[in-house]
Amino acid sequence: MYKKTTLFIYFILFSTFVFSQENKDVKDSISFYLKSFKENKDLNLLKKAVLIAEPTNLDSLKRELNIKYGIYGYLKKDTTSLFISQQNLLKLYLESKDSFALAKHYHYKALIFRLKFIKDSSFYYYHKSKKISINLKDSLEVARRLLSMARDQEMQRDYLGSEISSVEALKYIEPLNEIRYTANIYNNLGLVLTQTKRFAEARENFLIFKKLNDKKPTEKERKKANIDYFINVGLSYADEGKHKKAVEYYKQGLSIKGIETEYPRRYHTLTDNLAYSNFKLGNKTLALNGYKKALLSREKYKNLYGQSISHSLLSNFYIFYNDKQKALFHAKKGLQISLKIHNSRRILENLKYLSQLTKGEKGKQYLMDYIQLSDSITKRERNLKNQFAKIRYETEKKDKENNSLKEENNKKQLLLESEKQQKIIGWLIAGVSILFIGFGISIVSNRRKKLLFEAKLQQVEVRENERQQIAKSLHDEVAGDIRMLHLKLSKANQLDEAEKLNVIKENVRTLSHQLSSESFEMVSFKDQIINLISDYFDVNFKIKVEGIDNVNWLEVNNAIKRTLFLSIRESIQNTKKHAEADQINITFSETKKAIFLVIFDNGKGFDVEGKKNGIGLKNLRERIVEINGVFSLESKLEIGTTIKIETPKNGN
Amino acid sequence: MATKIRILIVDDHQLVIQGILCSLKEVGDFDVVTTNNCDDAFQLIKSHQKNNPFQLLFTDLSFDNSTKDTNLDGGEELIKAIKNNEFNIKIGVITGHTETNRVYNVISNLNPNAYLLKSKCDVTEIGFAVQKMLANDYYYTHEIHQKIMRRNIIQIQMDNVAIQILKELPNHPKISNLEGVITKNDGSILKLRSIETKLANLRVDLNANNNTDLILKAKELGIID
Numbered sequence: 006m007y008k009k010t011t012l013f014i015y016f017i018l019f020s021t022f023v024f025s026q027e028n029k030d031v032k033d034s035i036s037f038y039l040k041s042f043k044e045n046k047d048l049n050l051l052k053k054a055v056l057i058a059e060p061t062n063l064d065s066l067k068r069e070l071n072i073k074y075g076i077y078g079y080l081k082k083d084t085t086s087l088f089i090s091q092q093n094l095l096k097l098y099l100e101s102k103d104s105f106a107l108a109k110h111y112h113y114k115a116l117i118f119r120l121k122f123i124k125d126s127s128f129y130y131y132h133k134s135k136k137i138s139i140n141l142k143d144s145l146e147v148a149r150r151l152l153s154m155a156r157d158q159e160m161q162r163d164y165l166g167s168e169i170s171s172v173e174a175l176k177y178i179e180p181l182n183e184i185r186y187t188a189n190i191y192n193n194l195g196l197v198l199t200q201t202k203r204f205a206e207a208r209e210n211f212l213i214f215k216k217l218n219d220k221k222p223t224e225k226e227r228k229k230a231n232i233d234y235f236i237n238v239g240l241s242y243a244d245e246g247k248h249k250k251a252v253e254y255y256k257q258g259l260s261i262k263g264i265e266t267e268y269p270r271r272y273h274t275l276t277d278n279l280a281y282s283n284f285k286l287g288n289k290t291l292a293l294n295g296y297k298k299a300l301l302s303r304e305k306y307k308n309l310y311g312q313s314i315s316h317s318l319l320s321n322f323y324i325f326y327n328d329k330q331k332a333l334f335h336a337k338k339g340l341q342i343s344l345k346i347h348n349s350r351r352i353l354e355n356l357k358y359l360s361q362l363t364k365g366e367k368g369k370q371y372l373m374d375y376i377q378l379s380d381s382i383t384k385r386e387r388n389l390k391n392q393f394a395k396i397r398y399e400t401e402k403k404d405k406e407n408n409s410l411k412e413e414n415n416k417k418q419l420l421l422e423s424e425k426q427q428k429i430i431g432w433l434i435a436g437v438s439i440l441f442i443g444f445g446i447s448i449v450s451n452r453r454k455k456l457l458f459e460a461k462l463q464q465v466e467v468r469e470n471e472r473q474q475i476a477k478s479l480h481d482e483v484a485g486d487i488r489m490l491h492l493k494l495s496k497a498n499q500l501d502e503a504e505k506l507n508v509i510k511e512n513v514r515t516l517s518h519q520l521s522s523e524s525f526e527m528v529s530f531k532d533q534i535i536n537l538i539s540d541y542f543d544v545n546f547k548i549k550v551e552g553i554d555n556v557n558w559l560e561v562n563n564a565i566k567r568t569l570f571l572s573i574r575e576s577i578q579n580t581k582k583h584a585e586a587d588q589i590n591i592t593f594s595e596t597k598k599a600i601f602l603v604i605f606d607n608g609k610g611f612d613v614e615g616k617k618n619g620i621g622l623k624n625l626r627e628r629i630v631e632i633n634g635v636f637s638l639e640s641k642l643e644i645g646t647t648i649k650i651e652t653p654k655n656g657n
Numbered sequence: 658m659a660t661k662i663r664i665l666i667v668d669d670h671q672l673v674i675q676g677i678l679c680s681l682k683e684v685g686d687f688d689v690v691t692t693n694n695c696d697d698a699f700q701l702i703k704s705h706q707k708n709n710p711f712q713l714l715f716t717d718l719s720f721d722n723s724t725k726d727t728n729l730d731g732g733e734e735l736i737k738a739i740k741n742n743e744f745n746i747k748i749g750v751i752t753g754h755t756e757t758n759r760v761y762n763v764i765s766n767l768n769p770n771a772y773l774l775k776s777k778c779d780v781t782e783i784g785f786a787v788q789k790m791l792a793n794d795y796y797y798t799h800e801i802h803q804k805i806m807r808r809n810i811i812q813i814q815m816d817n818v819a820i821q822i823l824k825e826l827p828n829h830p831k832i833s834n835l836e837g838v839i840t841k842n843d844g845s846i847l848k849l850r851s852i853e854t855k856l857a858n859l860r861v862d863l864n865a866n867n868n869t870d871l872i873l874k875a876k877e878l879g880i881i882d
Binding site for chain 2: 480481484485488514518523527528531532533535536537538539540542544547548549550551553554555
C-alpha cells in the first residue's frame with residue numbers, strides 16, 4: 006500500500022513536471038514566433054503560434070494570440086485567419102465562459118462580414134459584441150464597436166444613425182481619456198456633420214480631432230492624422246462651396262513631407278480634391294494637372310478604387326469643357342474599373358456620364374442601367390438603413406423587455422425576500438416569546454419552589470422554637486413542681502417515694518435537655534457537632550467525623566443545620582442503643598446545590614423491610630423530606646447500617 | 658487586721674446554699690453573703706465594688722425562680738454582666754449541668770476559674786477550688802475535666818492538619834523538617850510558625866508536657882494509631 010502511494014506520488018510529480026516543461030516549451034516557441042512575426046508580419050507565423058497554443062490549457066495566452074491573429078487577419082483582409090481566430094475565441098468562451106472572448110468572437114465575425122461587404126450582418130455582430138462589452142463594463146471595447154458601427158453607417162449614408170452611434174461612443178470613451186479612438190470618433194462626427202451640411206459644427210469636431218491628434222505619441226501617427234484633418238476640413242469647405250478655403254487646407258495637407266510615398270491614398274485624395282476645387286474655381290489647367298497627377302500616381306500604386314475615382318472625375322471635367330472624346334474614354338474606363346471592384350457609386354457616376362455622352366440606343370441603355378442601379382442602390386441603402394434601425398430597435402426593445410422582466414423579477418424577489426423576512430421575524434418573535442414565557446414560567450416556578458422551601462424551613466424553625474419553649478417549661482415548671490413535691494415528701498419522711506420522684510425529675514431534665522438546643526449563631530455548627538459527639542464518644546464507641554470543613558456552614562440555613570444536627574443525634578442514639586457498634590463514621594460533602602451526609606455504623610444491622618422502623622427513624626425521615634431532602638437507609642446484618650441524607654441548600 | 662475574704666453565693670435552691678455554706682465553714686473563715694437570684698447578686702457585687710468588694714462568686718447556671726421581671730436569666734447572663742463591667746471578682750460555677758454543649762460554652766466563652774458539680778462536690782473540693790481561685794488559677798472538677806479532654810480529642814480527630822502533625826512528628830528529628838510535609842485542606846503547605854503554634858495548642862489541649870509526651874498521649878487516647 007505504501008509503495009503504491011509513493012509510486013502514485015512519483016507519477017503525479019513526474020507528470021506535472023513534464024506538463025510544466027511542455028508548457029514552457031510551448032511558451033518559448035510561441036514567443037519565438039511572435040518575435041519573428043513582429044519583424045516580417047507574416048500571418049503564417051501567427052497562425053503557427055495559434056496552432057501550437059491550441060492543445061494547451063494556457064487560456065489567456067490562447068486568447069491573446071487569437072485576438073492578435075484575428076486583427077492582423079483583418080488588416081491583411083484575410084478572412085480565413087479571421088474565421089479561425091473567431092472560431093477559436095468562441096471555443097475559448099465555451100470552455101472557460103470568458104465573456105471577453107465571446108465579445109471578440111462577435112467582433113471578428115462582424116469584421117468578416119465587413120470584409121465581405123455584408124454590412125447589415127457586420128452591423129448585427131458589432132452590436133452583439135458591443136452588448137457583451139457593456140455587460141463586462143469594458144468601455145473602450147464598447148466605444149470601438151460603436152465607432153465601427155458609426156463608420157459603417159456613415160458609409161451607407163445613414164448619417165443620423167452614424168451620428169447617434171458616434172455620440173454614444175463618446176459617452177463611453179470620454180471618461181477613459183483615450184486618444185486614438187476618441188479622435189476617430191470626433192473625425193467621424195465631423196464627416197457626418199459635413200454630409201448633413203452642418204459645416205461649422207463639423208469643423209469644430211475636426212478641430213477637436215486635430216487637438217487630440219497632436220497628443221498622439223508617435224510622429225507618424227500625428228502626421229497621418231494631420232493629413233486626414235486637412236482633407237476633411239478642406240472637404241467641408243468644398244462642400245459648403247468655399248473652394249478657396251478648401252484649397253488652402255488641401256495645400257497645407259499636400260505640403261506635409263513625404264506624403265506621396267508614405268500615404269499615397271491620402272495624397273491622391275488631396276490631389277483630387279484640390280483639383281476639383283480648382284475646377285470649381287475655374288482654374289482649368291491646375292485642375293486637369295491635378296487629376297492627371299492623381300491618376301498617374303494611382304496607376305503607379307495599382308489603386309483600382311482610386312483609379313475609378315480619377316476616371317470619373319476626369320470624365321466629369323471633360324464633359325464640363327465639352328471634350329466628349331476624352332470624357333467618353335474616362336467614363337468607359339471608370340465604368341470598367343468600378344465594375345471590377347463593385348464600386349456601385351462609381352458605376353452609377355460613370356453610367357450617368359456615359360448616358361449623357363452617348364446618343365441613341367446605347368445612351369438609352371446606359372440610362373436604363375443607371376436608373377436600375379440607382380434604384381437598387383438607393384433601395385439597398387434604404388434597406389440597410391432600415392436594417393440598422395431595426396437591429397437597434399429590436400435590441401433596444403429586447404433590452405427594455407429584459408429590463409422590465411428583470412424589474413419584475415427583482416420585484417418578485419423583493420416580495421419573496423420581504424415575505425421570507427417577515428416569516429423569519431415572525432418565527433423569531435414567536436421563538437423569543439416562547440423563550441420568554443418559558444423563562445418567566447421557570448422563574449415563577451423557581452420562585453414558588455424557593456418560597457415553598459423557605460416556608461418549610463420557617464416551619465422547621467417555628468417548631469424548633471416551640472420545642473425550646475416546651476423544654477424550658479419542662480425544666481422550669483414541671484421539674485420545679487416535682488422538686489417542691491420532692492421536698493415535701495422528704496419532710497414527710499417518705500424517702501422511698503422521694504427517691505422515685507427524683508428519678509422522674511432526672512428523666513424530665515434529660516427530656517428537657519434533649520428538646521433544648523443551642524442556636525447556631527451562638528455556637529457554630531461544627532462546635533455543636535463536636536459537643537454532641539463528645540457526649541457519646543467512648544473508647545468503645547468511637548465516632549469519626551470527616552469533611553465537616555468542606556461545607557461552608559455559615560451560608561447554610563439554620564433549619565437545615567438543625568435538621569442535620571438532630572439527624573446525627575438520632576442516628577448516634579439509635580446506634581448506641583440498638584446496633585452494638587463500636588464505630589460510627591460521619592461524612593459531610595457538598596455540591597453547589599446540596600449537602601450530603603453519610604452516617605455509617607459497623608453494628609449488627611437490621612432487616613430494613615421486615616421490622617417496622619422505630620419512631621425515631623420515622624421522625625428522622627419525615628424531618629428530611631420536609632425540607633425537600635432525600636433520606637435513604639441501608640442495613641446489612643453483621644456489617645452495619647448506612648444512612649444517606651441529601652438536603653438542598655435552597656429552593657431550586 | 659487582715660480583712661476576711663468575702664464570698665457571694667447565688668443559687669435558687671436554699672438547700673444547696675446551706676450545703677455550700679457548711680462546706681465553706683469547714684474550709685476557712687470567710688465573710689459569706691448569699692442570694693437566690695442573679696439580679697440581686699449583680700446588684701450586691703456592684704454596690705460593694707467601691708468598699709468591701711467580694712473576692713469570690715459561686716453561682717449556679719439555671720435558675721427556676723425567674724419571672725417576667727427577671728433581668729439576668731441564669732448564671733451565664735450573670736457572669737457575662739460581670740465580665741462586661743470588668744469587676745475584679747473570681748467566678749466559680751457550681752451546677753448540675755454536665756452536657757458538653759453547656760459546659761463547653763461556659764468554659765470557652767465565660768472562662769470561669771472553677772467548674773464544680775453539685776452531685777460530686779465535697780468540702781475538700783470546695784477548699785481546693787477556693788485556693789485555686791484566689792491564686793487566679795483554674796480548677797475544673799474531674800468529670801468536667803474529662804469532658805473537656807474528650808472534646809479536645811474529638812476536635813483534634815476532626816482536624817486534618819493536627820492529625821498530620823501528630824503522625825509526622827515521630828518521623829522527623831526536628832520540627833523544622835515538618836515544613837513542606839504538612840498540607841492544609843486546600844493543598845497549600847503549612848508554614849513552620851503555624852506548625853509550632855498548632856503543636857503548642859495540641860500540648861495544651863491534651864495536657865502534654867512536651868512533644869514526646871504529646872505523641873504518647875495522642876496514641877494513648879486513640880487519636881493516632
